[in-house]
Amino acid sequence: MNLEKLFKPKSIAVVGVSKKNPLSPGRIVLLKNEFEMDVKVYGIYPNGGEVEGVALYERLDKLPEIPDLLVIAVGPDDTLGYIQECADLGIPASVIIGGGFAEVGGEGVKRQKKLEEIAFDNDIAVLGPNCLGVYAPPTVDTIFLPTERITRPPKGSVALISQSGGFLVDQFFVKFAERNIGVSTAVSIGNRAVVDESMLLEYFSKVDKETSNIAFYLEGFKEGKAKKFAQLAKESDDTVIVFYGGKTKEGKIATKSHTASLAGNYNIIYNALRQNYVIQPHSERELLTCLKVYDVLSHRRNPFGKNVVTFGNVVIVSGSGGHGVIASDMLRKYGLNAVQLTEKEKDELKSLTSPTAREIASFNNPIDLTGSVLDTDIENVVRFLSDIERIECIILLILPYPPNISFQVGRRIANVVLTKRKPLVCFMPYIPKYSLIIDSLELANIPVFHSIKETVQAVSALKERTRIRNIKQGNVFWEQRS
Amino acid sequence: MNLEKLFKPKSIAVVGVSKKNPLSPGRIVLLKNEFEMDVKVYGIYPNGGEVEGVALYERLDKLPEIPDLLVIAVGPDDTLGYIQECADLGIPASVIIGGGFAEVGGEGVKRQKKLEEIAFDNDIAVLGPNCLGVYAPPTVDTIFLPTERITRPPKGSVALISQSGGFLVDQFFVKFAERNIGVSTAVSIGNRAVVDESMLLEYFSKVDKETSNIAFYLEGFKEGKAKKFAQLAKESDDTVIVFYGGKTKEGKIATKSHTASLAGNYNIIYNALRQNYVIQPHSERELLTCLKVYDVLSHRRNPFGKNVVTFGNVVIVSGSGGHGVIASDMLRKYGLNAVQLTEKEKDELKSLTSPTAREIASFNNPIDLTGSVLDTDIENVVRFLSDIERIECIILLILPYPPNISFQVGRRIANVVLTKRKPLVCFMPYIPKYSLIIDSLELANIPVFHSIKETVQAVSALKERTRIRNIKQGNVFWEQRS
DSSP, rough: OOOHHHSSOOOEHHHHHHHHHHHOOHHHHHHHHHHHHSSSEEEEOOOOOTTEEEESSSGGGGSSSSEEEEEEEEOOHHHHHHHHHHHHHTTOOOOOOOSGGGGHHHHHHHHHHHHHHHHHTOOOEEOSSOOOOOEEEEEOOOSSSGGGGGGOEEEEEEEEEESOOOHHHIIIIIIHHHHEEEEEEEEEEETTTSHHHHHHHHHHHIIOOSOOEEEEESSSOTTTTTTHHHHHHOSSSSEEEEHHHHHEEHHHHHHHHHHHOOOOOOOHHHHHHHHTTOOOOOOOOHHHHHHHHHHHHTTTOOOOOOTOSSSOOOEEEEEHHHHHHHHHHHGGGGTTTOOOOOHHHHHHHHHOOOHHHHHHEEEEEEEEEOOTTOOOHHHHHHHHTTHHHHHHHEEEEEOOOOOOOOTHHHHHHHHHHHHHHEEEEEEOOOOGGGHHHHHHHHHHOOOSSHHHHHHHHHHHHHHHHHHHHHHHTTTOOOOOOO | OOOOHHSSSSSSEEEEEOSSSOOOOOHHHHHHHHHHHSSSEEEEEETOEEEEEEEEEEEEGGGOOOEEEEESSSHHHHHHHHHHHHHHHHHHEEEEOHHHHHHHOTTTHHHHHHHHHHHHHHHEEOOSSSOOOEEETTEEEEOOGGGGGGHHHEEEEEEEEOOHOOOOOOIIIIIIITTOOOEEEEOOOOOOOOOOHHHHHHHHHHHOOOOOEEEESSSSOOOHHHHHHHHHHHHHHSSSEEEEOOHHHHHHHHHHHHHHHOOHHHHHHHHHHTTOOOBOSSHHHHHHHHHHHHHHHHHHTTTTTTTOOOSOOEEEEEEHHHHHHHHHHHHHGGEEEEEOOOOHHHHHHHSSSSHHHHOBBOOOSSEOOTTOOHHHHOOOOHHHHHHTTTOOOEEOOOOOOOTTTTHHHHHHHHHHHHOOOOEEEEEOOOGGGGGGHHHHTTTTEEEEESSSHHHHHHHHHHHHHHHHHHHTOOOOOOOOOO
């Protein structure tokens, strides 16, 4: 089944456009694509006319061309009629927004069977029913939330496929934007009657060139498809990430009412996916953290070049002793090791530091430069550590409060990283008035996190990605992550 | 030792004021207190004069009065001289900002011994050395960071005492402000040569009336004082919270360079504190989460009245099935139970919901009102659940994106909570354009969190506080937290 028409249609048609209700899903989709996206759009309305200046056509067979994609936002029985029309007219793809299928049981199950029959018999790539559809900029957007309700993330390498529309919106359109995670496509799969997670994994792995990180929120695999998914993940050159809902007894009960998924035994699933090189964050935040660093690595301007984190050997540099202690406390849990500095290295570090800070700073790992730190101290220390080969990654905890830290500190650090290419991940508290510092780091693609935990998690995610890359490429010198 | 002069001095004097360097700690403290705080301030400078219009005095014995507090921001040897002057003149309290004492070893250790001798012999409440001192609004502020570098949290019930100045500033002045956690006092104890964590616990428990939540960041207890601390915690009517740095081998190594603390065996400390009814968050975020809910409970306008969470029996209400699943997955880990709703209750809930949402919503626990939810659906469901006695707390996951959710939804929920007084904790993603909704909840003291995990943690923190309250009051019907 060819999914390209779902994500890169040249033209789309929308049925279920209301002339009276500006919040009707069909109308929102019609106008969003007309005014905001790069695609030819046709609206369908029984007696034609127009809405906000956009002409409406009476029937699908009256359109000036056969559209690539039909967005259906009507009741369940009419939906089946429209899918039959797709078959009759040769429309190759459809997004079904409405519900009333398998998720309601009884008649709905029969309806969904019928839908599947028509779609598979006629090779129509149907997304849904009961979904938000796709957001594939700059071409198409079937997410029927009003534009002013959401924000939009920057372009990048991450595709997110979700069994929950709410999760998709909250992550993709809000948290990805907030965290500056670059994205390619969002897909809400709903009941996944036809197009399912495995087909999407295959499409994004093999066809879509923009995506190199494929992330899923799943509450279970489509029946009989778990093995196929695992096999595709194993073969994929992209990084595959699965965040799983329904891990516990309580969660499983919840998935049953939500997507009627049988979440299965999480431990078995976890191990099977891990063997097949799927990255599995344990929380929403960890998902965001790993997508953020993986997007950076996929970037043309990846600041770390070919340098990778293989063993998790890190050094922590902080402007606050307490922050250094808190970060150190997390290292082992995340499979990381504190590199021991030699006495010679400590002496050199000391000599590179300004006289006031030097006297009270500590040059063990964590290196605590104290509140007397200057911009140049951070710069010099990071440059020196970048040349020590056994350090794979620098965890830099920046506190912007000391009086001698200036707004230039971000650029100073960025310049060192862009020259030395040593992996470096930053913690800096998010405070609007200091956002200039954060911006100058992020403009250089250096990932900045706003909690110590996420910063440590990010380095762990870098290590996990190297492990998987190494196995996929047949290199087996890595250490097992604890 | 009387600590009141440290926190509520009528007058203070500052030594170590630079006329040339506007960023010198002494000068910042002098001018901050002169211009921003409600205290009489005197600056000391060898040949008098003035700085930014504030008169300077040549010596302490030339001041028009004996100040209650002396802030010392000079080198270590001069510091000892000034402490001797405190003794001679009868100045009852001092904050020593500078370092060069026990933390540098050798001569420093001797200096600190001498300092302790003078202070204890003359009953001078000395804070530090090597600390930021105190912020006790509206009276006194010795935190020598320029005002424009930090933000300030609202007044409230939380005192934070920290062995790390950096941690104190990052939490108290930034994250507390950001999360709207109400505070009473911040204390940086530095080397805690004289005033230590136990003395402060006693002061805030027994003397200070504004504080009812006493939180600590510690990297170890002062030698021989751990038992005393535990005993005081047990006797305290306030809620005592300890966040511990140096839990792991890596963390312990870090504390040694930072505060020379011997962190000790964390498991032993954890259990001893738990037996003595100290609340111990596992992460920075968990610390913030529990302080936020405890501050609400301490508030005159506590929206939950006398209702408490004893067994952790909750119901989850969500506008997104995925969010409901993710929250459900966390319940057990945090010692919470999903309340089973009866068929009758589900039917009633269904009948209270608008026709469109009703058809696709799910009324199990989690209740999923879907993206078709209206403001009134949330209001009606929350009101109905509030009357079910076996539900102790409602976890409400609000997604503001659905087209029919309006900015009034916050007030609607607040009105129900303020009438019914059922504990309710909200998740809502933080997006500036929706902050009006968050504000209307927080104005009613309903805690709002921006991650699902923190929301679940908050309910767990409410349960933990009830457990401790019950033991302290001799009620022993609680269930053990898993």
